[in-house]
Amino acid sequence: MMNRAANALLNPTARPFTIMAGAIVVLALMDRGTGYFFSLGTVFSVMQLFATIGLVALGLGLSILVREFDLSVAGIVGLAGCIAVMTGVSSPWLGAALGVGAGVVSGVVQGLIMTRLGLSSVGVTLGGLLTLQGITYVLTENKTLSYPNMAVALGLNEPIASLLSVRSVAALAVFVLAAMVMTYTHIGRDVIATGSDRRAARVAGLNTNRVIIGVFAASGASAALAGVLLSYSLGAASPIALADVLAPAAAAAIVGGVSVVGGRGSPMGIAAGVLTLCILRSGLSAIGVEPHVHDIVTGMILIVIAFLDAPDLARRITAWRLDRAEREVS
Amino acid sequence: MSEIALRSRFRSSRAWARHLVLGIRIGGATAIAVFALSTPGFTSPISINALLNAISFIGCVAVGMTFITLTGNIMSLCLGATVSASALVFLASLSFGIVPAFLIAIAFGVVITAVQGALVGFFRANPILVSIAGLSLLIGGAALATGGQRIYPGGEGLQIFKGRVAGIPVEAFYFFATVLIGQLVLSWTRIGREMTMVGSNPRAAAAAGVGTAMAVTVAYMIAGACSAVAGVLLAARYGSGDMELGTGYDYTAIAAVLVGGTAIQGGSGSVIRTLIGVTIIAIIEVVLLLRGFSQQLQYLLTGIIVLAVIMLHTIGERR
Numbered sequence: 001m002m003n004r005a006a007n008a009l010l011n012p013t014a015r016p017f018t019i020m021a022g023a024i025v026v027l028a029l030m031d032r033g034t035g036y037f038f039s040l041g042t043v044f045s046v047m048q049l050f051a052t053i054g055l056v057a058l059g060l061g062l063s064i065l066v067r068e069f070d071l072s073v074a075g076i077v078g079l080a081g082c083i084a085v086m087t088g089v090s091s092p093w094l095g096a097a098l099g100v101g102a103g104v105v106s107g108v109v110q111g112l113i114m115t116r117l118g119l120s121s122v123g124v125t126l127g128g129l130l131t132l133q134g135i136t137y138v139l140t141e142n143k144t145l146s147y148p149n150m151a152v153a154l155g156l157n158e159p160i161a162s163l164l165s166v167r168s169v170a171a172l173a174v175f176v177l178a179a180m181v182m183t184y185t186h187i188g189r190d191v192i193a194t195g196s197d198r199r200a201a202r203v204a205g206l207n208t209n210r211v212i213i214g215v216f217a218a219s220g221a222s223a224a225l226a227g228v229l230l231s232y233s234l235g236a237a238s239p240i241a242l243a244d245v246l247a248p249a250a251a252a253a254i255v256g257g258v259s260v261v262g263g264r265g266s267p268m269g270i271a272a273g274v275l276t277l278c279i280l281r282s283g284l285s286a287i288g289v290e291p292h293v294h295d296i297v298t299g300m301i302l303i304v305i306a307f308l309d310a311p312d313l314a315r316r317i318t319a320w321r322l323d324r325a326e327r328e329v330s
Numbered sequence: 331m332s333e334i335a336l337r338s339r340f341r342s343s344r345a346w347a348r349h350l351v352l353g354i355r356i357g358g359a360t361a362i363a364v365f366a367l368s369t370p371g372f373t374s375p376i377s378i379n380a381l382l383n384a385i386s387f388i389g390c391v392a393v394g395m396t397f398i399t400l401t402g403n404i405m406s407l408c409l410g411a412t413v414s415a416s417a418l419v420f421l422a423s424l425s426f427g428i429v430p431a432f433l434i435a436i437a438f439g440v441v442i443t444a445v446q447g448a449l450v451g452f453f454r455a456n457p458i459l460v461s462i463a464g465l466s467l468l469i470g471g472a473a474l475a476t477g478g479q480r481i482y483p484g485g486e487g488l489q490i491f492k493g494r495v496a497g498i499p500v501e502a503f504y505f506f507a508t509v510l511i512g513q514l515v516l517s518w519t520r521i522g523r524e525m526t527m528v529g530s531n532p533r534a535a536a537a538a539g540v541g542t543a544m545a546v547t548v549a550y551m552i553a554g555a556c557s558a559v560a561g562v563l564l565a566a567r568y569g570s571g572d573m574e575l576g577t578g579y580d581y582t583a584i585a586a587v588l589v590g591g592t593a594i595q596g597g598s599g600s601v602i603r604t605l606i607g608v609t610i611i612a613i614i615e616v617v618l619l620l621r622g623f624s625q626q627l628q629y630l631l632t633g634i635i636v637l638a639v640i641m642l643h644t645i646g647e648r649r
Contacts, residue, residue, distance in 0.1 A: 127636050
């Protein structure tokens, strides 16, 4: 039993689902049958949160999968939201298309800079993040924009079967699409190959530069869609309000089993990671725990994952055991 | 074509690229200097003071970030939160007196980053992941401790951390002291040299008998101490504190480190370079302000310039 539990935690493919199940069980026990946790309201709010963080985590997770790190997602969320709100008053579809288009363009441009000049993603996307934020400030003239088309806002948040909304269904659909592409097409195989060993993939004849550019375009599109959906449903967009998505998104991707050394992770795992964080946040507040406890719980889960995934953990433990054994002998 | 001819052509093209990069760097620096000095009012005491203020707070964090980048650990997303949290600790412990409060705040910052550094150093845990974990724990812990309220100080003597001496903001003295101590540790102590070695090649450093884990841990502790100094200065300046105080400092700090020319992959860089990076960014901001650019255009131009400088540096260092 202990062994099986340990395996479920150490096996990276199963881990996101194990952690999610663990979170649900613990919250259910803490709830003690009062029914606040297992309510339709909790599920609905979990899914609303999922729609916000999930798509950003998916984009960031894909970039981590190819051993890069797309810091610019935080900037794209804000920019796409503002573009959609500014251009989508009469036609929401046009605004959404332009917002997502901006995300794709930003991803492709950054991908081109990285691959053509051979630069690291952290530097380029950091500059990209600051530039995108600057563009957002210029477009909005440093003000909060309101979106007068309230029908869209209400429509996006309209409950479907009391559990989902149009917004969360859209986020789920993107995840399903991403999972199908990653599992059933050669694109998925190419992405995993690029992330596992880029040199080997290149030697095998794969155009890894194209894969990198594609991943950053997808990451930009996904983050942009998150920004568009959020701004539409809030009926407002502002250059500052959406900046704090990077840390939760990265946390969700990592809890979702995306390996920071590249080549390991899947959209369904990322979805489980996002759900875990959302369940913790909504679940804890549903059963009346103080609001910021979920930050502490998330932090502890991340510390444990960082510790378990650390490459030198096994070596340190072996060295410590040998040391102790030697001392007992002498 | 023979292999030798190919090789020499390849080499000369690389040398040519390096000359080009050097030329652009000198040209860029001259352009910034000319642009700044030709701006009316740039050399006025008010503008110089604004410049010094701007670089002091962010500069301390950037000096700390330099140590993390230099040891090959890219960046920490937790330093901004460390700034805020140590500001809160400083304000909360002011009743013990100003100097003890300062020391408690520094010690707090050091402990926060020492734990992260130990995880990264001893087990080679992923630095960005560890820093996000630290960020979550700090935000949650601070909210529980303060109940989400702002903290107002209960003690006296904040003057030694704000105001002016000989017309220069006091914050600048603390910042320059931080730069000086940082650079001395980096180039004149054994552990400082070891940090650079670990960053450039951890395996070679370990083979050469360097305590790599210790070097990384100490680098993180220095980063925590520097962030805590920024936290104390900010707390003294505003007279109150909350967790918003240091928000966004992580990104500005790493931008300053990279603009200064410390390599993102570690092993090459210095505190002085970071001082230059912070100064360049601050000069650009002050000049744009004096020339009457709107706040939003300032953000955009600063972003584009940072992107351009980072590209330029990394092209020069490309393998």
